[in-house]
Amino acid sequence: MPPPKDVVKIAIQMVGAIPQLIDLQQTKPLASVLKDVCDAWSLPNAEHYALQYADGRQTYITESNRGEIKNGSILRLTTSPDQEAERLYSGIQSNNSDVKTDSLKKLASLSQDVTFAQEFINRNGLKKIFCIVEEGNESTSLCLLICSSSTGEMLAHTLKAFMELMEHDFVSWETLSAAFIKKIVSYVNMNAVDASVQQLSLSILENMVPTSRVLFELVKKEVTLDRLLTHLQVTNAQLQLKAMALLIALLLSATDAERQEMMDYLREKNIRQFIHKEQRELLQSLRQTAFESESEAPTSNFSTERRRSLCAKEFRKLGFVNNSNPAEDLRRAPPGLLALDNMVYFSRHTPNAYSRFVLENSSREDKHECPFARSSIQLTLILCEILHVGEPCSETAQAFYPMFFGQDHFFEELFCICIQLVNKTWKEMRATQEDFDKVLQVVREQITRTLSLKPTSLELFKTRVNALNYSEILKLRQTERLHQEETLAVPVLELRERLKPELLELIRQQRLLHLCEGTLFRKISSRRRQDKLWYCRLSPNHKVLHYGDVEEGVNSPPIESLPEKIPVVDMKMLLVGKECPHTKEKSSGKQNKDVLELAFSIVYDMEEYCLNFIAPTRYEFCLWTDGLNVLLGKEMTSERTQTDLDVLLSMELKLRLLDLENISIPDTPPPIPKPPSNLNFCYDFSHAEQ
Structure with missing residues (x-):
């Protein structure tokens, strides 16, 4: 007999105790459930405890979210949010730096929970965090520059807790004091600050800018564009990302005149060289992996123009249309940089197949070379269209592919199989550059037909899609064309022959x-x-x-x-x-x-x-x-x-039969009715002439 719908079977843990397995009745008040759990472990003051998830974000269980508990969930008995908020509020004011750091670290973790956040804010906890940041004097800044990492760690936990608390929108960003904002700005403008502190400071300013014109002007004045460009040049990708996010926030919040002025300055500083630095490195890695032996030749004696010419030649062999600046080929979105990620993944995880693809085609002189980069970009677009990548989820979609869940990098692995399929089909069709679109249409059909078979693993997909070669596609097309003609009504076939x-x-x-x-x-x-x-x-x-x-x-x-x-x-x-x-x-x-x-x-x-x-x-x-x-x-x-005849016949038939849509056409003409018994209903014109 199945259990009632309002009862879920869960496990409850507590440090140093044997877990309890209980049937949680969702209609029973949560306070009563806690009382029973505490009584089982002989714990007094049940009101001082709460339940939270043992895994994931460790959210507190409340009356409003208890309906989300599923069968088999593992919960943990812990201190209630109000008790924990009180303890941490005292801990962050401690004179002991270790206690203070631990309290701030715990606060940063628990602040993600809305129940705890509300309890902490109700105790005026945000004001205390403001004080910790604002009261940072010059010695604190000096410690950030030259002392141990303990001060930077404490500040990072403080800023993290502040960010999490502000995410719940209990307090407006406009209530922040000028002293707090300037202190955050100072961390952004320092040259040698812990990276995590700078990342959090940039995130705070990014969230602050869109909320108020006053805050926008203050940040714009204190954080210069030159400073943001400096952050874009560092090797820390997360720091680059946060700096770019703040720059975009400033541009979006600016007036048209201010935005134009900022863009003119950024163009003058050639901002693209900072944005595309990582992409340039990935493109260079593609080139070096493919032509490693050629790249090892000594180029120290070559001029800049000579080296640029050699790079352009190798990018052309890779199949880029714009070989002098291959990044231009990646401007189209979709697929954009997703195509570059796929190419890099292919070159790093299957280097032998990558080298064989590139060298085999770049060494040809008969115009039959298959362009790797151009094919990769178009193939990524095809995969995005087939799998609806980038589109919102559909509640009515029927397609489901179990093999999606068998790989950590499914899309990239699927690309690795399909790009080799492109090369194989290209050779089977003996294609030239002019046949590029035709080859990719065949590849799209190969992928679509194979996916329709619902393969359960990528290995099975690979086997089936490689078996579906070009000659098989032609046979299938011919069979479908004949079947389509056979299913046409006799009058339609007669019309087709007449046309x-x-x-x-x-x-x-x-x-x-x-x-x-x-x-x-x-x-x-x-x-x-x-x-x-x-x-x-x-x-x-x-x-x-x-x-x-x-x-x-x-x-x-x-x-x-x-x-x-x-x-x-x-x-x-x-x-x-x-x-x-x-x-x-x-x-x-x-x-x-x-x-x-x-x-x-x-x-x-x-x-x-x-x-x-x-x-x-x-x-x-x-x-x-x-x-x-x-x-x-x-x-x-x-x-x-x-x-041409098939295309014209198809178009002409559709036009001729447009008015007969959704009307079944009989195979035989309707019978001719019998003549009437007499023709007296006809008018006799002979009397009129007399």
Whole structure:
């Protein structure tokens, strides 16, 4: 039989005693519960005790929050908040420095609890903290600079307690005295102060600035921008963060004129060099890890320009678009610096895979290199979109991935798997830089399809996503396309077939129009030197191909400047790939395979002369071969034709069926009704003529 809903089973601990296991009745007054617990341990004065959580923030249990206690919770019997507040109030006034330090340390910890904070503030405890800070004389400041750390520790606990107490909003920031504020400012402006004291002082000023115009002006006057810039240059990341937070608070609270003046001064001081210092170091670590052997070469004799040039070259090999300042590539948010964190994690936790990725692609000379940095930035964005990173939690979402909870750094580990998948898919697709978006679309599909299988671990995800290679994706797409066509109603399929000729004609016209605009080609000599340019275009009446050599920089020469001509009627056939005469003469090799994919020739005249082409891209190859086939009266056979036709058919069908949305279309036409028994309802026009 399940226990009642208003009863929870808990354990209660006390130092030096055997824990109690009790059934806590939530309807029973808390004072009565405490009385029973104290009686079990033979403790008098139950009103002097309280319960608090043994783990976490150790919050006191009150009548208002007792409903949050869950089955299996572990509580601790401790001194009540009012008794503890009284004890610590006396302790922080002790003349014994050890007692005072311990009391302030305990106060800083307990002040996070709202019940204790209220009891301490009701005893005018904040005023006593103000006094401890304000009464710090020059000798105290001197101790902070040169004495032992005990004084700095005491002050840090005091400021921490003050911050926690102020967080509960029982007291307004505007009640702070000028002496207290100036003392806090002095800790910020000192050069050799305990870092924790400076961090807390900066946090106090940050919280103080937005509350009042008077406080803003006081802080702005006492803490100069130069001082904040000095804090931004230290190696302590937390101190940098607090200084930046105060700077932002000042900018947000300033008037437009003041903000403009501050920004102008910060630009003059080149604030970006302080903000991006850590990011620059991470970027340099990426470069050094990838090109360690090259970076070890002695560069002491190199000039600054020479060293900068070497760094830019290596950042280009890493795949950054802006190789002279790679930080510019990280400006887009999302993913922003999350992409940099992922790259650094990959380089540090899987250094062999990282080096292999970068060196394998940076050593290629055939335009098939996969850019690591650019791929990482785009992949991080894709993962953020798939996993809804940065979006508010949805109460209606259905997707749940158990493997999220099996790793301490799940997102980074997932990135490490997926960035290697990008490189693998890139090679499978034999992609070039122009295919970057296409490759990432395939990778997105691979990740999405694998996640839909709900893998229970990252290892299982890795196995499945690597098995889903590019050829499998193509098969799945084809199967889904066929299934979609099979599920279409017969009338829709008939409409699709009727639309095909019209849309194919539209594609033919587009191909011919592209040939009329013309394309710039490169001549490839026997030594594979691509140093000469020539241009070819179709005449507007589609009867003559004009071509001729052009100079570098000429993009679209007029048709009159192209001296050579081939009448379309003289064209006999189109050859592609290995059939072309200019590819048969070349020796086999890796680069030659790329040329084969872009080569085509026109056979013309009675003596079967050939005009040989090497298309600049696969896209141009498809458009030109389609256009030439149209001129020859043949079918367009490129993969681009099928892609364009599918897109146009899909768009046209959706437009045609827009009015039939949510209406089921029958597979067969409705039956024709029987003719009426007589046609007497028709008007006899013969009588009207008489």
